[in-house]
Amino acid sequence: MDYNLQHLFSDLGIFVIEILLVGAVFYMIEKMRPAEEVTFFKPGFREELGLAFLNVSLFSPISIVVMAFFVMNVIQDIIPYQMFSSQIEALPITIQIVFGLFILDFSTYWRHRFTHHFMWPFHSVHHAATNLTWLTALRLHPIDIFTATVFDVLMLHLLGFSGVGLLGAVFILKGYNYFTHANINLKFDKPLRYVLASPHYHRWHHAGEKHAYNKNYCAMFSLIDLMFGTYYHPERLPKGYGLEPLEQKDYPDGLLGWLAYPFKQVAKNFKTKKEA
Numbered sequence: 001m002d003y004n005l006q007h008l009f010s011d012l013g014i015f016v017i018e019i020l021l022v023g024a025v026f027y028m029i030e031k032m033r034p035a036e037e038v039t040f041f042k043p044g045f046r047e048e049l050g051l052a053f054l055n056v057s058l059f060s061p062i063s064i065v066v067m068a069f070f071v072m073n074v075i076q077d078i079i080p081y082q083m084f085s086s087q088i089e090a091l092p093i094t095i096q097i098v099f100g101l102f103i104l105d106f107s108t109y110w111r112h113r114f115t116h117h118f119m120w121p122f123h124s125v126h127h128a129a130t131n132l133t134w135l136t137a138l139r140l141h142p143i144d145i146f147t148a149t150v151f152d153v154l155m156l157h158l159l160g161f162s163g164v165g166l167l168g169a170v171f172i173l174k175g176y177n178y179f180t181h182a183n184i185n186l187k188f189d190k191p192l193r194y195v196l197a198s199p200h201y202h203r204w205h206h207a208g209e210k211h212a213y214n215k216n217y218c219a220m221f222s223l224i225d226l227m228f229g230t231y232y233h234p235e236r237l238p239k240g241y242g243l244e245p246l247e248q249k250d251y252p253d254g255l256l257g258w259l260a261y262p263f264k265q266v267a268k269n270f271k272t273k274k275e276a
């Protein structure tokens with residue numbers, strides 16, 4: 001796949017427009033009904049924005065190019081390419097979009113669960129946020145971004161999902177991810193809460209309370225959490241957000257610290273194992 005400067009500038013242009021639009025919309029919504037008292041330009045705002053910028057301009061394109069190369073040169077020979085594309089494209093567009101959303105969220109669920117259990121130092125960058133706003137949705141370590149690309153590309157490649165249905169699903173899921181991270185005091189009533197995630201629901205994924213760890217992995221369909229035993233929905237809001245106190249205490253503040261932290265942790269764990 002060819003990725004050139006023109007692609008990069010159009011990606012950056014879309015990113016700037018996205019941030020300005022989404023920021024303006026959530027600036028108003030978060031003011032109306034906040035879950036917590038957090039200022040729009042909160043502590044960590046600059047770093048979260050900087051990380052998002054790096055991901056869009058550098059790490060996401062690299063991940064896509066690497067995965068596309070891998071699919072075309074390795075996977076294609078092993079797994080039949082786009083098994084169900086003709087059946088999917090025959091569906092009405094709304095069904096395609098809903099199906100696309102579910103497929104992408106199913107992939108998100110298992111990738112997210114995988115990162116909690118096997119790639120925690122990298123995913124911890126997302127969880128080290130002690131305040132949750134729309135911008136926290138973009139606070140992801142580049143290796144987390146790469147893992148997401150691997151899961152999504154493989155899943156979509158396998159099925160043969162493409163075209164308007166896929167674009168619609170990606171667009172809606174992105175918007176929904178901003179919504180569930182936003183500082184909004186909103187939970188859904190039963191039975192809707194068993195199907196769709198709300199901002200309240202995702203706040204429990206970030207809760208600093210031990211009983212809430214490793215719950216609510218979905219991005220959109222809480223039904224998937226319900227299916228696999230990770231659904232958690234207390235009525236009250238969490239008391240706070242972030243990591244276990246010991247891990248939070250030593251967590252770096254700056255952007256470079258966030259980028260380096262997981263690698264230092266992996267090296268430290270490796271050294272401890274070797275010495276044991």
Ligand SMILES: [Zn+2]
Nearest residue numbers: 112116123127
């Ligand atoms: Zn998580």
Ligand SMILES: [Zn+2]
Nearest residue numbers: 126181205206
């Ligand atoms: Zn989150």
